[in-house]
Each structure stands twice: as C-alpha cells, then as structure tokens.
Amino acid sequence: xxxxxxxxxxxxxxxxxxxxxxxxxxxxxxxxxxxxxxxxxxxxxxxxxxxxxxxxxxxxxxxxxxxxxxxxxxxxxxxxxxxxxxxxxxxxxxxxxxxxxxxxxxxxxx
Amino acid sequence: xxxxxxxxxxxxxxxxxxxxxxxxxxxxxxxxxxxxxxxxxxxxxxxxxxxxxxxxxxxxxxxxxxxxxxxxxxxxxxxxxxxxxxxxxxxxxxxxxxxxxxxxxxxxxxxxx
Numbered sequence: 654x655x656x657x658x659x660x661x662x663x664x665x666x667x668x669x670x671x672x673x674x675x676x677x678x679x680x681x682x683x684x685x686x687x688x689x690x691x692x693x694x695x696x697x698x699x700x701x702x703x704x705x706x707x708x709x710x711x712x713x714x715x716x717x718x719x720x721x722x723x724x725x726x727x728x729x730x731x732x733x734x735x736x737x738x739x740x741x742x743x744x745x746x747x748x749x750x751x752x753x754x755x756x757x758x759x760x761x762x763x
Numbered sequence: 764x765x766x767x768x769x770x771x772x773x774x775x776x777x778x779x780x781x782x783x784x785x786x787x788x789x790x791x792x793x794x795x796x797x798x799x800x801x802x803x804x805x806x807x808x809x810x811x812x813x814x815x816x817x818x819x820x821x822x823x824x825x826x827x828x829x830x831x832x833x834x835x836x837x838x839x840x841x842x843x844x845x846x847x848x849x850x851x852x853x854x855x856x857x858x859x860x861x862x863x864x865x866x867x868x869x870x871x872x873x874x875x876x
Contacts, residue, residue, distance in 0.1 A: 684862050695853050695867030755805035
C-alpha cells in the first residue's frame with residue numbers, strides 16, 4: 654500500500670521559475686513533514702505541518718497542509734540552483750516510525 | 764562533529780560476507796532508526812529502536828540484524844551480504860514525539876559484488 658504519493662517524480666526547471674510539488678494520501682494525517690536531501694547527504698527536515706489549512710513559509714519555500722489533512726504542497730518561488738535536491742514528505746502512522754514518500758527530484762538549471 | 768555519524772561512508776564487499784554498519788549520535792535521543800534508500804523506491808525502514816532495550820523490525824528486515832549497544836549507538840549487520848542489498852543506508856534519530864522530526868546521518872553507500 655502506497656501511503657504517500659508524491660508528484661511529480663522528476664522536475665527540471667530554469668533558474669527563476671516557480672514550482673509546486675505535491676504529497677497526497679487517501680487517509681488523514683495527524684501531521685506531515687517535508688525534508689530535502691542533497692546528493693551525498695541524508696535528508697534534512699524543512700518543516701512540520703500539523704493543522705489543517707496551515708501555511709508555513711521558509712524564505713522562498715511555502716508549505717501548505719490541506720484543509721482535510723490528506724494532502725500537502727510545497728511551492729518554491731524563483732527557484733535557484735541551490736534548491737536542487739530530492740524533496741521528501743513523511744508522515745507518522747500510529748506510534749510507528751515515519752513513512753516516507755518516494756520523493757520529487759528537482760533540478761534547477763542556471 | 765556531526766550529530767549523527769555513520770561509518771563507513773562507503774564500502775564494497777563480496778557476496779556472502781558479514782558486514783556491520785555503525786551509527787552513533789550526540790543528540791541524546793532515545794529513538795534510532797535504520798533506513799535503506801534505493802533509486803525510485805524512497806526510504807524503506809529496516810529496523811528501529813525506541814530505547815536501549817527495544818528492537819523492532821521494519822518493513823524490510825529480512826537479511827539484516829541490529830544491535831543497540833547504548834543510547835548513542837545503533838549498528839546494522841548484514842549477516843551474509845547479497846548483491847540486491849547494494850543501496851544507500853541511513854541511520855536517523857528522533858526525540859520522543861513524531862512531530863519533532865528526524866536527524867539523519869550522511870549515509871553509507873554499500874556495494875555488494
């Protein structure tokens with residue numbers, strides 16, 4: 654069972670463009686986390702969203718948690734080459750460890 | 764020093780060999796995890812430990828074992844390595860309470876030939 658679906662799987666854009674990636678599930682999340690993984694490194698936590706409809710901003714990154722808490726999006730404004738990486742969403746599932754989506758691999762070309 | 768340190772960073776081993784991957788942390792977290800990452804498959808949970816006396820299997824534990832030697836140390840062993848265990852392996856830690864997020868090590872790239 655795929656608990657989290659991320660789309661698109663791959664995204665290649667020019668520097669300065671805007672983009673949105675998505676994380677969806679058929680079941681309600683209690684919370685959702687977004688991570689970024691750069692080549693050769695482990696994932697790094699960007700943000701946690703908890704409340705339905707919540708919006709959080711981290712510089713040029715805007716994270717939104719859906720009202721029904723079944724989906725989340727990450728919007729990047731004016732993408733830069735330093736944004737290149739694998740973006741992962743993850744959710745808790747009961748008291749078990751985080752379940753991760755397969756990720757969106759973003760490439761920003763200068 | 765990194766909060767979560769994995770050794771070795773890279774390892775090439777032969778089929779049938781036993782290999783241990785080590786993880787140590789300075790975060791003071793009780794919870795530790797081992798994940799495997801393959802291209803296109805995301806992060807899959809191998810084993811996890813919520814405290815020193817607790818060990819639990821994840822979704823892909825076959826062919827692996829773990830040891831929690833102390834709060835700060837959690838090692839992963841491949842009893843008899845096989846080529847389809849070639850992957851990137853990550854150790855992670857977290858405080859009690861999922862909302863606080865995980866801290867990952869930099870990974871071990873394992874190749875079984």
